[in-house]
Amino acid sequence: MNPSRLLLVLPLLCPLCVAAEEPTVPVRATEGAPALPRIQPWGFDLAGRDLSVSPGQDFNLHASGSYYRNTPIPDDKIAIGGFMTLIEQAEKQVLAIVEEEAALTRPEGDDALVGTLYRSFMDESRIEALDDSPLRAGIERIRAASTRELQARLMGDAHGGMGGSFFVNEVMGDMKEPSRNALYVAAAGLGMPDRDFYLAEPFEPVRSAYRSYLEALLTSIRWPAARQAAAEVWELELRIARVHWTRTERRQRERTYNPMTIAELEAYALGFPGGNGPRAQGWPGSRAWS
Structure with a gap:
């Protein structure tokens, strides 16, 4: 920062230095010697075992049963x-x-x-x-996106600004050619973490709360017919969730590597003008995606 x-760590990196210039900014009075290391004794926690369970019966409980019993998950956390x-x-x-x-x-x-x-x-x-005055320009632009082309461009702009998209883009090393980078395009469009929250039975209370949240959100920005619009948003997200891959499918790397051009991407997306999104972010049309 x-x-x-x-400057506190320079002596560790350069032990042979015999002199150093004074810092160009004053050292704060609150800054002193570095704090002592926080690393504690480490290794396998033998106290977490449950020796009443034999390894052959349930090795996981044998190794960690006591830890499970004595480590409750706080109500405000998932892990x-x-x-x-x-x-x-x-x-x-x-x-x-x-x-x-x-x-x-x-x-x-x-x-x-x-x-x-x-x-x-x-x-x-x-x-x-x-109030919501800083959001009004973005909200009005969303309201005005009445065609697929305008919606695709809006989604492209939203990658670094306001709003969301049916897709998420990320630049990473090419999985089959590590000497170059590639733009990866993946499915998105869900307000909840993944498809299970929309389809799996245990998440019904979450779904109910989320539908109420959608209506409250649209009401707060004075969107016309907020209740009906919230229902339409929910139905759209539900349709998207049904065609999302499962977590198991997303882990199959041979299925997630599909290089194509923007024209091929648009054809693959059944006519959705996906190229408008990447172009809105400054990506050239001749580039290949995965």
Whole structure:
């Protein structure tokens, strides 16, 4: 964040250096010696075993049964474990840095941008006064997208702005030619995590709450006939979910590698002008996609 933070680790990276220039910005009074490592003794947690279960009967419970019984998942989380702990620690550390920058009110520089953004985000009275005015231009553009071509271009613009899309794009290394990058296009268009939330029986309470959320969302932006529109959005997402691949299918890499041009993509998409979306993001029409 601040260059002075980086100076703390330079002696470790360059032990033979005999001198260094002073930092170009003042070192904060709150910055001292680096914190002690947080790494704890590690290895397989023998206390998590359940020795009352034999390995041949259920090896998973034998190795982790006591851990399962003594590690409840908090009500506000869907999982718990070492990675979740790391995420929570990182979030707290980032929050401390951001709050410190916001309190300093620097006049310029990257640190100033971080502080300004955070203060703006936390200015609830300003947000309430603005209401939905910052969203109106985007909402009106969505309302005006009455053709497939306009909707495809809107989805392309939404990749880095307001709104969503039936597709999600990502640039990665070509899976069969790692010396080059490729643009990958995958199915999207769902407001909930995946198709199971729309189709599997255990998620019926979630579906009911989501339908209510759709109506409340459209009502909040004063969309005409919000209840009917919410029902139409739900039916569209349900149709999309039915043709989404399952998680098992998405793991089959031979099925997810399908290079094609924009023209081939449009033909594959049954006439949907998918090329408008990539072109709106600045991708050339001759490029191959997967």
